[in-house]
Amino acid sequence: MRKIVSAVLILLLFTAALPGARAEDYPPFQGIVTDMADGVLSEDAVKELKELAEKMEAAVDGRVYVLTRHFLGGASPQSYADQVFKAWSLKENDALILMVVGEEAYAVAMGDLAKNSMTKESVDMLMANHFRAAFLNREYSRAAVEAAQTLAQALVKAQGGNASALLGQEEMQQPQSIQDSWDTIWEKAKQSQENMYAQNDYQDESKDLNQIWEQEEHKTNWRTIIIWILVIYFLFFRKKRRGRR
Amino acid sequence: MKLRTGWAVVLLIAMIVFSVCFGAYRGWSGERARVEETRAGLETMLQARVEAAYNLLAVAGRETYTKNADAEYLDAVSRVKADKDVLESSAPLRDKAEANENLTVDAQALLQRLAALPAVQADERDRMYAESYLPQMMEQSGEKTVSAQYNSAAAEFNKKFNGTFSGMIARVLGIRPAEEFLRK
Numbered sequence: 001m002r003k004i005v006s007a008v009l010i011l012l013l014f015t016a017a018l019p020g021a022r023a024e025d026y027p028p029f030q031g032i033v034t035d036m037a038d039g040v041l042s043e044d045a046v047k048e049l050k051e052l053a054e055k056m057e058a059a060v061d062g063r064v065y066v067l068t069r070h071f072l073g074g075a076s077p078q079s080y081a082d083q084v085f086k087a088w089s090l091k092e093n094d095a096l097i098l099m100v101v102g103e104e105a106y107a108v109a110m111g112d113l114a115k116n117s118m119t120k121e122s123v124d125m126l127m128a129n130h131f132r133a134a135f136l137n138r139e140y141s142r143a144a145v146e147a148a149q150t151l152a153q154a155l156v157k158a159q160g161g162n163a164s165a166l167l168g169q170e171e172m173q174q175p176q177s178i179q180d181s182w183d184t185i186w187e188k189a190k191q192s193q194e195n196m197y198a199q200n201d202y203q204d205e206s207k208d209l210n211q212i213w214e215q216e217e218h219k220t221n222w223r224t225i226i227i228w229i230l231v232i233y234f235l236f237f238r239k240k241r242r243g244r245r
Numbered sequence: 246m247k248l249r250t251g252w253a254v255v256l257l258i259a260m261i262v263f264s265v266c267f268g269a270y271r272g273w274s275g276e277r278a279r280v281e282e283t284r285a286g287l288e289t290m291l292q293a294r295v296e297a298a299y300n301l302l303a304v305a306g307r308e309t310y311t312k313n314a315d316a317e318y319l320d321a322v323s324r325v326k327a328d329k330d331v332l333e334s335s336a337p338l339r340d341k342a343e344a345n346e347n348l349t350v351d352a353q354a355l356l357q358r359l360a361a362l363p364a365v366q367a368d369e370r371d372r373m374y375a376e377s378y379l380p381q382m383m384e385q386s387g388e389k390t391v392s393a394q395y396n397s398a399a400a401e402f403n404k405k406f407n408g409t410f411s412g413m414i415a416r417v418l419g420i421r422p423a424e425e426f427l428r429k
Contacts, residue, residue, distance in 0.1 A: 070378065071303060073296025102374060103303045138370070 026087045027069065037068040037101040045141035049148055052166060056152045059161040062093030062114060064148040068140065070102045077107035085109035095151055097131075097144065104136055108151070117158035126150055266414055273406065273415035280398045280423045287395035287426060291332055293386040294345060298329035300382065301352055304374050305359050314362075321355040338424045345390055352383045399423035
């Protein structure tokens, strides 16, 4: 019993000691905004982010959260954001923007439903266009609000909601620019191609592989049985025959 | 009859020897396991030290500060990086202890140079990092590492282990002294 308890204790201590996975590294959940970097976000920005989250939740049952902190001690921003997302038990349609002040690094973690609505490339592109410059320029409030708004709009739009309503405007039916149209066409084509790969090719490929593995396994089983029969024959049967002679 | 008595004596002696050896082995392996349990605490502290070094290097290694820096500054950066690499590696504890002590000195030297840079003085946020945030982080992680429970547990174990007869038997049976977190 003592050994089991010791083994469990060692395992717990070892798990706690893993870099980037320590419980004390995760800041306590403080709602839509968790500003651990000594208040780099202004009160107005926090208010705007909270209002945006309410509107987004009404539209698609999801929210955009923001976490700021100084440094990550060598951890990868993306894996840290993913771990915090899990530790905070955020929902499938939620997104978390991590801002690492001091390291000038950032990452976005999203739930499964949100990930299905937007590809990682789209999110990266969105952050590069609506977040990066302001963030590197240390305009943290502007960066957080603009990124959260754009991300929320993109998620709502991808799920068929009224994206403009998030900013308190009626949805306007404006003709899209040629560039926008091309972007949409390219995005859709890429998406359908990805879906096609995901649904057909990969499954077919995995089926084929499974069949090959099964066949190989049968072959191996037969080989093993034949080898064993030969071994038994040479060890016992031949000896007995010699004895009879 | 004589033969039977002889065998009985031999058997009795063998049983006594076995009991003594088994008891010594079991007792000392249990003690050793308890020392190893506290090692996880030391590793956690060392990880905090590594993280502090990473944070220092994130600021000191900014291109703005390194591109016009003198050789001494760059040397200080590489020394901190080397200490951090040893602490992160699977090197023996004695090497880590040495790297840990070096990190205290090297990080302090780098922080002084960093804080003295005119570019840092002109940047309010990085000046705060160089003058208060990072020195405090290095100091706290250093104090915690020194006071980690493993150090005293390992020293106490080795003192008892080396000074007793049962410890000698256990050593013959393959139990080794605990690795101490002290520099060579």
